Each structure stands twice: as structure tokens, then as C-alpha cells.
Amino acid sequence: MLELNKSGTDRSGPGRLPAQGPGPDARPAGDAPRTGDAAEPVPLRPYLIAGAILCALYFLYGYFQYSRFGSPSWDLGIFEQELRAYAGFDAPVVDIKGPGYLILGDHFSPIVALLAPLYWIWPSAEALLFAQAALFALGAVIVGRTTQQLLGGRSGLCVTVAYGLSWGIQEAVKADFHEIAFAVPLLALVCRALLLKRYTAALLWSLPLVLVKEDLGATVAVVGFLLFVYGRRLQGALLAAFGVAAFVVTLMVLIPAASSAGTYDYWTKIDKNGEQDVSMLDSVLGVLNSSVKIEMLVFLIGITAFMALRSPLTLLIVPTLGWRLLSQDSNHWGMVWHYSAILMPVLFLALADGVRRSRDSHRPWLASYAKVAVPVAAAIAVAMTQHLPLRDLLRPETYRTDDARSQAARAALDAIPAGARVETDITLMAHLTSDRTVYWVGGAPGTAPDIVAINLDFGWSRPIQDPVAYAQQLHPEARYRLKHRGGSFVVMERTTPEPAEIPGARDD
Numbered sequence: 001m002l003e004l005n006k007s008g009t010d011r012s013g014p015g016r017l018p019a020q021g022p023g024p025d026a027r028p029a030g031d032a033p034r035t036g037d038a039a040e041p042v043p044l045r046p047y048l049i050a051g052a053i054l055c056a057l058y059f060l061y062g063y064f065q066y067s068r069f070g071s072p073s074w075d076l077g078i079f080e081q082e083l084r085a086y087a088g089f090d091a092p093v094v095d096i097k098g099p100g101y102l103i104l105g106d107h108f109s110p111i112v113a114l115l116a117p118l119y120w121i122w123p124s125a126e127a128l129l130f131a132q133a134a135l136f137a138l139g140a141v142i143v144g145r146t147t148q149q150l151l152g153g154r155s156g157l158c159v160t161v162a163y164g165l166s167w168g169i170q171e172a173v174k175a176d177f178h179e180i181a182f183a184v185p186l187l188a189l190v191c192r193a194l195l196l197k198r199y200t201a202a203l204l205w206s207l208p209l210v211l212v213k214e215d216l217g218a219t220v221a222v223v224g225f226l227l228f229v230y231g232r233r234l235q236g237a238l239l240a241a242f243g244v245a246a247f248v249v250t251l252m253v254l255i256p257a258a259s260s261a262g263t264y265d266y267w268t269k270i271d272k273n274g275e276q277d278v279s280m281l282d283s284v285l286g287v288l289n290s291s292v293k294i295e296m297l298v299f300l301i302g303i304t305a306f307m308a309l310r311s312p313l314t315l316l317i318v319p320t321l322g323w324r325l326l327s328q329d330s331n332h333w334g335m336v337w338h339y340s341a342i343l344m345p346v347l348f349l350a351l352a353d354g355v356r357r358s359r360d361s362h363r364p365w366l367a368s369y370a371k372v373a374v375p376v377a378a379a380i381a382v383a384m385t386q387h388l389p390l391r392d393l394l395r396p397e398t399y400r401t402d403d404a405r406s407q408a409a410r411a412a413l414d415a416i417p418a419g420a421r422v423e424t425d426i427t428l429m430a431h432l433t434s435d436r437t438v439y440w441v442g443g444a445p446g447t448a449p450d451i452v453a454i455n456l457d458f459g460w461s462r463p464i465q466d467p468v469a470y471a472q473q474l475h476p477e478a479r480y481r482l483k484h485r486g487g488s489f490v491v492m493e494r495t496t497p498e499p500a501e502i503p504g505a506r507d508d
């Protein structure tokens with residue numbers, strides 16, 4: 001169970017949090033000093049090496065998935081369009097979501113603008129994949145080194161491996177880039193500061209979370225709650241109030257102001273199941289109405305050998321889990337996609353805290369288990385990897401980017417001139433967003449794009465028998481002709497109205 005007992009030992013009587021002393025390293029009277037009550041010198045080099053290896057693995061996976069035209073969603077293209085706008089000092093318009101669509105009216109993630117300098121140097125979707133790999137690896141360095149300071153021995157490197165191979169991180173790597181990559185090291189720094197009793201640092205590191213995604217204001221409020229119960233009552237109350245205010249203002253004011261619909265679209269994920277309305281009461285009663293949800297919860301705690309339950313840090317995962325379990329969208333429930341990545345640094349530092357609290361337990365079985373919990377968690381992570389994305393790095397076919405499908409995709413890209421306005425599906429999307437205006441196929445009525453490029457094997461609800469007729473069905477105001485066809489990839493160019501001159505255009 002969660003222990004808010006700051007000393008980390010079990011008490012037979014009713015547990016109450018001891019009053020916080022005047023200094024950040026103060027302890028309740030009578031508690032003996034233990035490893036981790038104050039930061040102990042820990043060498044940085046082993047963790048930097050481990051972080052570099054993890055960064056390379058994450059980027060390698062993302063790079064070859066991208067090179068094989070295997071992006072699982074349109075998100076990488078969306079974020080490159082957003083970053084390209086920031087890099088050009090423009091408003092973050094993402095045409096993939098709709099012509100002229102301001103992305104801050106969808107999700108509030110202005111922190112993505114911090115990657116603009118990287119994009120100036122490397123204007124490609126690959127830059128986002130590298131940035132995410134580096135941010136995830138940075139989280140591993142923080143989590144592992146903090147664990148070493150708390151527990152000593154080889155525990156830090158064991159937890160680095162467990163975190164680095166955790167299913168939440170691996171699935172996020174597979175899902176391409178998402179803004180939550182910034183939250184991973186920030187939450188690791190928040191938890192580190194809380195565990196080392198650097199409470200002002202915890203407050204400061206939590207503030208930027210409200211710029212990562214709109215729901216993280218609620219997580220900031222929980223950080224404030226923890227500061228309050230740890231004895232920093234004024235700081236905690238102010239931070240909790242700030243988190244709640246940021247959450248409400250972002251969802252009720254900022255996003256609706258940027259949205260063409262004037263509202264926050266994702267409310268429908270909670271109050272609608274398809275076309276059917278769902279009451280809030282039904283959503284609450286249905287938080288555990290699926291085996292997929294239960295499996296996710298078990299594996300979230302299970303990867304920490306269940307020791308995270310011994311730490312109050314685990315409260316930080318409640319806001320994210322809350323909206324996911326309330327959602328009617330099954331994509332939010334399970335172990336795939338990127339939604340669990342921000343929970344990983346919290347859970348693994350909660351593991352370290354749980355072990356520290358359990359070492360002096362008067363329950364012999366718990367004290368004994370605490371001695372082996374860290375290597376057990378590492379073993380679980382390694383064992384699970386055989387069913388997770390990074391296992392593909394051991395397969396030769398992962399590195400083959402010259403297969404017939406990839407060659408056909410590249411030929412289709414070559415047939416699309418730079419500067420063109422292109423309507424396409426997920427397959428080619430992220431390969432076009434660096435130097436073309438890109439729309440989602442079927443999502444740009446009335447625009448008559450210069451090019452319609454589709455992958456006939458994309459998985460359409462109905463097979464496309466006549467690609468040219470399909471392009472003209474999408475845009476009846478224009479006429480198209482077949483420009484290129486190779487494998488399953490078809491490129492159509494507009495013939496009427498007369499296409500504007502496109503820099504770099506050439507005849508096949």
C-alpha cells in the first residue's frame with residue numbers, strides 16, 4: 001500500500017506524516033540516517049554511457065521504421081509540420097489536421113518549439129525521432145543515478161536497464177514522436193527532487209509540465225499535494241492551485257480560443273462511445289470494465305516488482321491513469337502507443353523509494369523482498385523485451401530498406417516535386433512534410449491539391465480500383481491525371497485548374 005510515512009519504516013500505530021523540519025535534509029527525530037536521505041556522490045560516467053546506448057537503440061529503431069515507411073500513425077507528420085512552423089517563426093498551423101488548422105486548438109504543447117534550433121540544422125522528421133530518443137535516454141540517466149544515490153550498490157544500473165527496456169518507453173518509441181517526450185525527463189527530475197528532499201527544485205521542475213500537454217496541470221497539482229504533506233505547506237498549496245488553474249484555463253480558455261470549433265474536442269472521448277452519449281457516472285463506474293484496462297494496471301505496477309505501491313510518488317500517475325480509464329477510446333486503455341511513457345520515470349523512482357522504505361520494515365518477508373526487488377524488476381524488463389518493439393533490432397530484416405515496397409515508396413516520393421501541395425495517407429506523409437504542404441487524404445475538401453499520392457495497400461475500407469477517379473471524387477472541382485505508378489503507390493497530378501508553377505517540378 002502507499003506509505004506517506006516519510007521515514008520509510010512501518011509503524012504499528014496509525015500513521016501520520018511527521019512535521020517537516022526547517023531544512024531540506026531534515027529528518028524526524030529518532031530516525032537514523034540511511035542511504036539516500038542525502039545525495040551521495042555517484043559517478044556520472046556509467047549512466048551517461050548507459051544513456052548513450054539507450055539513445056542509440058531508440059533512435060535506431062525509429063530511424064529504420066521511418067526508412068521502411070512503417071510509421072504507425074499520422075502523428076510524426078503532424079509534429080514535423082508544427083515544428084517546421086515554429087522553426088520558421090510562424091504560427092503552428094498543421095494542415096494535416098485540416099487546411100489552416102492551428103494545432104494549439106487540438107493539444108496545448110508549445111514546448112515543442114524548443115526543438116526549433118535542432119530543426120534548423122536537421123530539417124527532417126528524423127530530427128524529432130532523435131530528440132525523443134535523447135529525452136527518453138535522459139530520463140534513464142536521471143532515474144538510474146537517483147536510484148544509486150538512494151540505494152547504493154549496483155541498483156542504479158539495474159533500474160536504468162529496467163526503465164530503459166520498460167514496455168511504456170518501448171511502445172512510445174514505436175509510436176514515433178510525441179510531445180510527451182519532454183515530460184519524461186521533467187517528471188524524473190521532479191521525482192528525484194522529492195526523494196532527495198529538494199522541494200524547491202521539485203516545484204520548479206514541475207512548472208514546465210503545463211506546457212507539454214493540457215492534462216499535465218493535474219499532475220502538477222499532485223506534486224503540490226505531495227509537497228504539502230511533506231511539510232512544505234505554502235509551496236505545496238500554491239503549486240497545487242497553479243496546477244489546477246493551468247489545467248482549467250488551458251482546457252476551458254486557451255484551447256477553445258485556438259480551436260475553430262471553439263471547444264476542446266477530446267471531451268467527446270469521455271462522454272461519447274461512438275454516437276452514443278455516456279454519462280459521467282457511467283464513465284466512472286466503467287473505469288475497470290475491460291480486461292485490457294486491468295491488464296494495463298497489473299503490468300504498470302508489475303514492472304516495478306510491485307514495490308512502487310510502497311511509495312507516495314505513485315500518486316503522480318493517478319491523473320494520467322484517470323483520464324485514460326474514463327475514456328471511451330480503447331486506444332487509451334492498453335499497453336500500446338505512447339500514453340504510458342510519462343508513467344515510467346515515476347514508477348521506477350517509486351520502486352527505488354519503495355525499496356528504501358521497506359528495507360527497515362518490521363515485516364521480515366518485506367525486508368527480505370526489498371533486497372531482491374530491483375534485480376527482479378530488471379529481469380522482468382529483459383524478459384518482456386522479447387515481446388516488445390526493441391526485439392526487432394535483433395532481426396536482420398529490420399535493417400533492410402531496399403525491399404520492393406520501400407523502393408516503390410521512394411520512387412513515388414521522387415515523383416512529387418518540392419513545394420507541392422500534397423494530399424496523402426500515412427505511408428508517405430512524414431517523408432513529405434519537410435518541404436511540401438501536406439494534407440490528410442480526404443481531409444482537405446475544396447483545396448484541389450497539386451498532387452494526390454496514395455498507397456493502395458494502406459488498408460482502405462473499400463479497395464481503390466481507379467485512383468484517378470478517386471482523386472477527382474475527393475476534389476470534384478479539379479481534374480487529375482496519372483503521373484506515376486509503382487508497386488502499390490500511385491501519384492496523380494492536377495491538370496485543371498492549371499497547376500501553378502512548382503519549384504523543382506519536372507516531367508517524368
